[in-house]
Every structure is written in C-alpha cells, then in structure tokens.
Amino acid sequence: MSGSTSPLAPKSFAVLPPIEGARMATAAAGIKYKGRTDLMMMVFDRPATVAGVFTRSKCPSAPVDFCRESLKGGVARALVVNSGNANAFTGKKGVQATAMTAEAAARAAGCATSDVFLASTGVIGEPLDAGKFSGLLAGLVQDASEDRWRAAGEAIMTTDTYPKLATRTASIDGVAVTINGIAKGAGMIAPDMATMLSFVVTDAPIAARALQAMLAEAVEPSFNSVTVDSDTSTSDTLLVFATCAAEHRGAGAVSDAGDERAASFKAALTDLLLDLARQVARDGEGARKAVVVEVEGAVDDRSAKRIALAIANSPLVKTAVAGEDANWGRVVMAVGKAGEPAERDRLAIWFGDVRVAFGGERDPDYSEAAASAVMQKDEIVVRVDLGLGDGRWTVYGCDLTKEYVAINGDYRS
C-alpha cells in the first residue's frame, strides 16, 4: 500500500451490495505489513460454481498450480487470499504452504480441500509461513458476513493506492441478478509487491462449464487488454464464483454459454471486468495519466490488439505521455515495430480529437496547441487508423514516470 493515492483514483468508490450465499471476513495476520489487513477469506455455505483464468507464466506460483487443480471440480466452498507474500518460486515449501492453508480452510468451512481456492500476492521467493494465518481461518468463517466487500478489496492490496470495486446487475428470466467484483494490481507484475488478482461473485445460476466459457470471452477485451509495464506476474488470478442463489427467486439455471437467456449476464460480466481492469491500469505504479489506445482499420482484431499493445507498452510513447508531449512520431514507431501489417502512407493518428498525422506525413492542418491541450488531460486517447481492414481493438494503459522507476528501483537508496 503506497503512501499517497493516485491522482487517477475514482472520485468515489462503488458500494457493493450483499450477494446471497457469499460471506467474507478479513484479518491482520502480520504476514509482512503492519497496521493493516492482509488476509481475506470468502465462504460459500452452499457449493458455488467456479471459473478461472490464470497467468500464462511458465513459472507460476504455488497457489496458481493449486487453483488449476481445484478448478477441475468446478465447485467452490472457500477462497483464502493473503497479501505480503506471493508464495511464488518457493519450491516444495510453497506446495506445503498451499496444502496447509487448504486443509485449515477446509476444516473451517467443512468442505473438501479440492473445494478450496487460494491466492497470494507480495514478495516472490520468500517461503510463506502459512502458520501465521491458518489458525485464524476458523474464526474468519464464524465472523464472515455478506457486507464486507470494501474490506475484502482493501485486504488484498499491495502497492495499490486504492481498492478496486465494481458491481453490475443483469437479468435472467426477468429476475435481477447481481455481479460484484474486487481486484488488485498496480504493476501487471512487481513480484516484490504487486500482481493482478480479481475475484468476482454472482448470485446468477450458471453451471461451471458455461461460466468458464463466458469468462474466457469476457476477459479478452478487459483484463487481457490492460497493461502497466508489459510484465506478467507469476500469480495473476481471476476467479468467478456463482452462488446460484437467484435460482430460488426464479432465475432458471444456465448450463450453456450460448444460451440467449444469459446474454444480459454476459454483457454485464464483460462490463464489470472492464471496469475493474481499467481501475487497475489507472492505479499503475507511478501513473499520473491514463492512456487509452484505440486501433482501427487493422487487417483483423488480433492484429489490432497487437498493434495497440505495442503502442501502450512502448517506453517512448509512455514517457512522451508523462511529459505531455504530443509525440506522434513515437506512435508511428510503435506501429512499425509491432510486426503486423501496416502501410506507412495509409496511417492516420489522433490524440483525442486532434488528427496529427495522415497519409504518411504530418497532418497539414494539425495544430500543436490543440494537441498540447489534449495531452494535459488526465486520460489521453491515442487513436490509430491503419486504413487496411475492419480489425479494431482498444487497450488501456498508463504513462511511465520517474515515480515508477522510484517505486521499483529505489529500495536500497
């Protein structure tokens, strides 16, 4: 948890309503931080269905390995998350720590260890002493209630300067269902401190397989389209739990992701994930400006996404944004290096509404003053039209500031 709140923090936080069947509690276990909560447990008294996506890292953390196993059952009864230690690259000790935590959680919640899900975020390579908190889990289950979403969002923070919270409603068979989500993450990775974690809960009655298919689709334009520093955590974890409690209120069970009755739910889930993902990007380490890169006219969507990521990840584009410099030459450079089809002389580039380049050269009508005015905003939209096809994608990032270097490089100074 960093000292000062990001200037890009939301003006007010979403208030998340209770979701029937999902209780939670937090504690200060003293894993690394002092004077704050660092442990969060969520309990589903009736089995919830569950879906998940994880880091693509070839060196995943022990909890990621553990969750991948639990996910095969498609059922969740408990989630335990700690901040302060990632339990990553911790060898056999790491596996022992996940086993010990899962056993304690299963005992406390009265379920099988395979119904437990785990996530850890914080320092990498340090053995996680699960003994520090495994004794607390029974108490947390006792204490857990449905109205602790903000506290849950705060307990999982590391270098985040604010908790990420979002809620949406949707309709299944005319019955209102709710989706709540929390997230953390300040670099896409900063193993000493950060990682991306997000936990989403709904009362909608969705079978595990359908939920997994919906999540796989919804994650593409949201969490898979944000970037802070192009680095990928060993621990990135996104889990969606469905308590199915709305079934008692008349919402029929959804067993297929293509079911038209779930269209509203899918749209709301995607929107919620995008909201959380953008909150993560806006809290990027050291970020002072949010960047939205909109690419259109690419040969296909995949190509548009790669070009958008090349722009959003370019250190030179990011430092130009930090310096409020409408340096469109660097956008040309980033398009050129993406390795995707592009034709210099068909390219058009805008900062906000100001077209700065067109037809292979500087826009003759381009006003430096107007572009500079755009760059002074706290969210900069960079739009690129490749003029080749219908492919389009939007990526969300942030600038690269001296504070990023300080946060990640100044430990010893």
Added chain:
Amino acid sequence: MSGSTSPLAPKSFAVLPPIEGARMATAAAGIKYKGRTDLMMMVFDRPATVAGVFTRSKCPSAPVDFCRESLKGGVARALVVNSGNANAFTGKKGVQATAMTAEAAARAAGCATSDVFLASTGVIGEPLDAGKFSGLLAGLVQDASEDRWRAAGEAIMTTDTYPKLATRTASIDGVAVTINGIAKGAGMIAPDMATMLSFVVTDAPIAARALQAMLAEAVEPSFNSVTVDSDTSTSDTLLVFATCAAEHRGAGAVSDAGDERAASFKAALTDLLLDLARQVARDGEGARKAVVVEVEGAVDDRSAKRIALAIANSPLVKTAVAGEDANWGRVVMAVGKAGEPAERDRLAIWFGDVRVAFGGERDPDYSEAAASAVMQKDEIVVRVDLGLGDGRWTVYGCDLTKEYVAINGDYRS
C-alpha cells in the same frame, strides 16, 4: 548530444587507421543543432562493394527505402548522413529530399545516384530541408580525407554522449586487412533524437553478395542482441562497404561467404560489430549500469535469445538493476513471461558469480551481501540456466533510470 558523458563511456577511444579508398568529411549544416557538425559524407573513389541491414519497421524512413533500392546494385561510391532530422514519416516531401540529396551527392562524387547511400537521424515527421546541405556536398568531396574517422563518428551523434568507434584487423591470404566502424544510437529508438546507425568500411576484397551473407550472420549476436528500451527505430541502418583495396597488396578476392580464406575476416567483423553494439547499449539513454544477460540450457539458441530479451527488456528487471537490488524474483517473472519452454523447478539464476536461485526456490546458500556487492558494479551479469538443453544466447542492455524518463518525457517541462 547530451550534456554529460555517460559513466559507462570507454576510458579511451579507439584510434581508427586510414582505410585505403575511403575518404570522408564533415560539416555543420545547421539542420537542427547549433555549434556542432551534423553532416558526414564518405566517398569511395573506386566503386566499393556494399552490404546492408535495416530496421524491420513497417514504417521505415525515406532514406531506408532509398538504401534498399541502391543496395540492389551492390556498388557504392558515396554515403551521406545527417543528424538532427530523420526524414521519417515525411511522405512525398521525404522522397523528394532523398532524391535531391542523392543527385547532389552523385554530381559531387561523379557517380550514378544508384551508387549513393543515405541515412538520416533525428526528429521524425518534420520535413527535411535537403537544401540546407546539398550545396555543401561538392566541397565535402574536395575536402574529404582518409583520417577523419573520429570526426565522422561525432557528426552522426544525436543523444549519444560519446562517439562509438572500433577497429579490427584480419588476414586474407596472409595479407592484413582492416575493418573500421562507427555507430550511433542511444535509445534503440527515440524518434525525436536517436536511432541506431552504423557504418563499417574494410579494404578487404569481398564481393557484395558474400559481404551481405557475412553481415547477415554477424549482425545476429551483435546489433540484433542489444536492447535499450525494446523500441525499434524507423531508421535503423547498418551498412558495410568494402573498398577491396587490399587486393592490390595480394589479398585474393572473396566471392563466397563460406570461403575458408575469409574465416578470419568474418570473425573480426562479428567482433567489431559486437564492440560497437555494446558501446551503443552502454550509452543507452539515462543508463548508469550495463546489463549482460546470459541464458543457457534453453531448448535451442532461438529460445535462449527470446528469454534473454524478455529479461533485458523487462522494466522491472531494469529498474531493479538501477536500484542495485538483487531482485531475482523479477528474473523468474521475465523467464516465465517469455512464452518459451521453461520449467520452474529446473531454473538456476546467478548475479555475477553468486547463485541466488536453484531448483525452483531461493538458493539456500545464497548470501544477500555477496549479491549486493555484485549489484554495485557498473556492469551486471545476469546468468540463467534453464536446465533443458544446449541452447544459449547473450543479450546486452542497460538499466532503466529516472534520467531515461527525464530525457524522453521532459521536453515540455
């Protein structure tokens, strides 16, 4: 040209001997900079053979397009390089500027425009006023001499804090041949300022096709293995010219890259390019520490190179080096995100001679004090053994400092 010289600059500069058949001169044309040279012309009074490699950008500069055409002839009589303006993304005006420069150079040198080679480095998107220097070229040809290598290296600098110079000798048929090279580049790209350019000249008698094949091989472990910020210029250009003057001293012509008689030349060329490439990396914008990433035990060399680049380009690894933090967890992260075969539990990582991680966890014998001592050096060697195969590669980079952000983001402050 930046204010203060990099702490990683060489203690003394190589003194490049004359190479028969290659004359050069410089001038202050006032393209952008004041009080310094910004124009360099090299003349080959007898036709030289030539080979070249260029940026892979899909949005290359006008001079890159021009050189690609000239290269088809395989013959060079003149090279004109300016700093201060990249003539990139300048549309038809850019093509007109290259044509005007080439015509003036061809008139001055008494050759065809197709025997002229051009390079420009500096601001992107600004039309280049070739009229500022085309009138100077005849005088430069008159004035040119064989002993101006240092001046040539200085005239092509942009944000470089020192000129990059290297020389090697080799032997063909028992006759000594010389290779001289100059380079510039401080970011792999910084379109307002930098780009990577390198010009190499030898008196060895090598046919154009053979020279091209040798260059393609030599560039892989050298210029294609350095990175400052992962960004790729619209203008990167590396040209090798062979005046063939050593033929008169008894070195037989080499027409095939596989010719055993050229083995010494090939080795010297590779070594010279690596020397220049490392000088470029050590002058990375804002760099205070050089980073050498050695990857071994990968499934193949290509895989090793991708992993090494993922480590060397990671903002979190680079900021850790800047902060003298032996943060091997970030190296694990970078290995994991490279998308190449890797097994967490076979990974070993060293900083210098200190093994910090082994067998999927922190090395139990690892001394924090010893690792910290390594991190205080001005060149940090990060070694990774994947334990999977025989693939190996070495990549050269630098740290990421607040000065990098300042150089690239502080124009308007």
